[in-house]
Amino acid sequence: MSKFLFILSLLGLTLVSCFKDTNTSGEIKGEEVAVLTAPPMVPPPINRKHNTKLIVNLEVIEKKAPIADGVDYTFWTFGGTVPGSFIRVKEGDLIEFHLKNHPSSKMPHNIDLHAVTGPGGGAAASFTLPGHESVFSFKAINRGLYVYHCATAPVGMHIANGMYGLILVEPKEGMPKVDKEYYVMQGDFYTKGKYGKQGYQPFDMEKAIDENPTYVVFNGAANALTGDKALTAKVGETVRLYVGNGGPNLVSSFHVIGEIFDKVYVEGGDLINQNIQTTLVPAGGSTIVDFKVEVPGSLVMVDHSIFRTFNKGSLGLIKVEGPEDKVIYSGKTADNVYLPEGGAIQKVNDAEKVTMAATLEDRIKLGRNIYTQSCAACHQPDGKGISGAFPPLANSDWLNKDAKRAIGVVKNGLSGPIVVNGSNYNSVMPALGLSDEEIANVLTYVYSTWGNSGKVVTPKDVADVKLTAPAGGH
């Protein structure tokens, strides 16, 4: 090399090192091991200015875990959780991916990352037998929020068993700062037994092919984000949800009851939409939503294809604490009696609707129908409720202790904290506008089943309980 050229290249090196902290050219410097997190947590924002070789260690583990209270399922997981570990990289990073398949696995597995530019998203390169490890690398050229999933045959079955997760390729300039970031991913599950059928439930291939899921849930279980496991935020904070949909079949109409998304990164890409109520998350796709929480209370994450929420499990809570702002949301300010025809508010004019029960057997039979129509959506067909959201009526100590009080609940609704069978609930049951006869029927049915006391409730008992505004009043 001539002296001249040598000096030039030295100059080049100095130039590069001068710019080391603002380098956005994609030059790879050093190496790091990626921090992975289990849902609903998200790894911290990437603060380094340069690109690096980022080593991702992800382990496939097949394991039995609850999909609902009392229902076990064999999940196939990336990192031991459904969805799999959250991976956070920077646009321009070189990712050295290590996929390990635990020796206890029964199946080979691989990974297709939608963030990869290359055949199969890494699937062929990462095919891994139990007790083996595969290594491949890729450059994160495109920023955005991407799904990853297993792509080993039968692909549908591997995905249906929970083999998916999210990888965020942060833009060079980073994501705008927010106070809280969470990871929520929907999936549909197919079990031999019906929703809520207790005990171990195997995968049902026919239901999967028919696209008729038994469970549609966030983060791998019907109760993954309720009760103690609800997400939290404080009034005034900005919240960001990284939302994915593993499918394998359903498209999600993602909605948060009681909030409006200030920003939606449509399909997890660059396009930002604003002031959105419900956003579509395709199977094998994602979205990012940002919103500021202004008032306290429970926000409810749902798939707004709403039977999935109340009958298949797609429900998660965000508990917001802090001072009320009565201007933004007043709560109930009046509960006036509305009597357009001068009759009782709960009077049902349709004579056919209220069939009088002649015998106890009739009362129970009529009550069962009312239960199916008016109660099962929340308290569930088996009366077991949904942990953290709807208390059980099956074997309920609260119900059995005081029939007058129970009549009052169905007649007037209920809000505020209660404890049922040792679990806390603090939610709202609306007044349902049933007649005294109907309330007597439905409560007699509920008392007659699921290990309850067998108490018989008559229309006269119901009439004796005052019609009032619900207690608690917020």
Ligand SMILES: [Cu+2]
């Ligand atoms: Cu797999």
